[in-house]
Amino acid sequence: MTTHVCLAARAFGAERAVICGERDPKLLAGVNGVGKRWGGGFRAAVGGDWRRELKKAKRDGFTLVHLTMYGIPFEKRLAGLRKKRKLAIVVGGSKVPGEAYGLADHNLAVTNQPHSEVAALAVFLNALRLRPKFAGARLRILPKEHGKRVINRENNMGKSST
Amino acid sequence: MTTHVCLAARAFGAERAVICGERDPKLLAGVNGVGKRWGGGFRAAVGGDWRRELKKAKRDGFTLVHLTMYGIPFEKRLAGLRKKRKLAIVVGGSKVPGEAYGLADHNLAVTNQPHSEVAALAVFLNALRLRPKFAGARLRILPKEHGKRVINRENNMGKSST
Numbered sequence: 001m002t003t004h005v006c007l008a009a010r011a012f013g014a015e016r017a018v019i020c021g022e023r024d025p026k027l028l029a030g031v032n033g034v035g036k037r038w039g040g041g042f043r044a045a046v047g048g049d050w051r052r053e054l055k056k057a058k059r060d061g062f063t064l065v066h067l068t069m070y071g072i073p074f075e076k077r078l079a080g081l082r083k084k085r086k087l088a089i090v091v092g093g094s095k096v097p098g099e100a101y102g103l104a105d106h107n108l109a110v111t112n113q114p115h116s117e118v119a120a121l122a123v124f125l126n127a128l129r130l131r132p133k134f135a136g137a138r139l140r141i142l143p144k145e146h147g148k149r150v151i152n153r154e155n156n157m158g159k160s161s162t
Numbered sequence: 163m164t165t166h167v168c169l170a171a172r173a174f175g176a177e178r179a180v181i182c183g184e185r186d187p188k189l190l191a192g193v194n195g196v197g198k199r200w201g202g203g204f205r206a207a208v209g210g211d212w213r214r215e216l217k218k219a220k221r222d223g224f225t226l227v228h229l230t231m232y233g234i235p236f237e238k239r240l241a242g243l244r245k246k247r248k249l250a251i252v253v254g255g256s257k258v259p260g261e262a263y264g265l266a267d268h269n270l271a272v273t274n275q276p277h278s279e280v281a282a283l284a285v286f287l288n289a290l291r292l293r294p295k296f297a298g299a300r301l302r303i304l305p306k307e308h309g310k311r312v313i314n315r316e317n318n319m320g321k322s323s324t
Contacts (some may be wrong), residue, residue: 002212006276011275018305034276070303070310099309112303113173113296114196116166122281123288134275141232141274146263148232 001118005091006031008122013130014089018047039137048077054073054090054103062088066104068096074108074124081106082128091117127151163280167253168193170284172204175292176251180209201299216265217253228266229282230258236270236286243268244290251286253279283322 006017036054047053110120142149168179193206209215272282304311
């Protein structure tokens with residue numbers, strides 16, 4: 001699940017992920033390996049205690065957006081948040097402590113229904129329209145109606161399968 | 163992951179999920195339990211062989227949309243698909259067989275980057291703007307700036323925590 005959160009963050013334009021409460025070196029290697037092959041500057045790192053990370057982000061000028069099914073519909077805050085230069089988005093599993101709600105500048109819901117932090121993050125980031133470019137990609141997809149086409153810049157060859 | 167796919171499908175307006183290749187009774191009970199408590203007509207069921215299910219859906223008049231990073235950007239087909247009354251959306255794990263690409267009416271990408279089938283499904287369904295109502299819900303959230311407020315209709319009491 002954390003891998004999917006990180007990859008969705010990258011695909012929809014986040015610059016970095018800070019993972020608190022999990023220390024799986026394979027997870028980091030996997031996510032950052034995708035970043036290297038598919039381009040762009042996204043990196044995932046393991047953070048310290050989540051409270052400390054949130055407080056540090058606030059000190060560094062980030063607006064903290066916590067995505068939670070209990071919050072205000074995100075659409076109501078979208079226009080204002082699109083103008084922020086530094087956004088930190090907090091997603092957690094099913095049991096986010098009450099303290100996180102207090103530390104967040106905005107507690108926002110992507111639907112007030114139970115679903116998935118991956119889904120919430122993706123829909124929210126997509127709505128921000130960050131339009132990432134993925135510069136320096138070694139692998140790129142050539143979109144196809146049917147089948148798969150990946151361009152590998154390193155060996156200057158396209159690999160297809162249908 | 164399959165639980166998240168099902169819950170995201172429900173939250174963004176799908177009417178049912180058919181799960182192929184997995185037979186976990188707890189998964190079904192969990193997802194359908196959420197549906198009962200939180201309202202609406204969504205139901206998840208276990209299907210048979212995925213080829214047979216896709217072919218059956220086609221015979222039943224569904225347009226098959228397969229979400230894959232290798233496809234055409236979904237935004238290009240959105241206007242046409244919003245008009246369809248019967249859409250079946252196919253998502254799979256990392257290894258979807260080539261045959262699925264052939265059976266699908268549309269192979270569509272939610273970004274041409276590697277991320278998550280949960281994210282892709284949520285962003286695509288959200289873009290369809292299905293606006294589900296969740297009729298008959300026992301539990302409803304009263305959106306809050308901070309903290310949690312759930313209304314339980316059965317006992318006519320709101321449960322809050324901050």
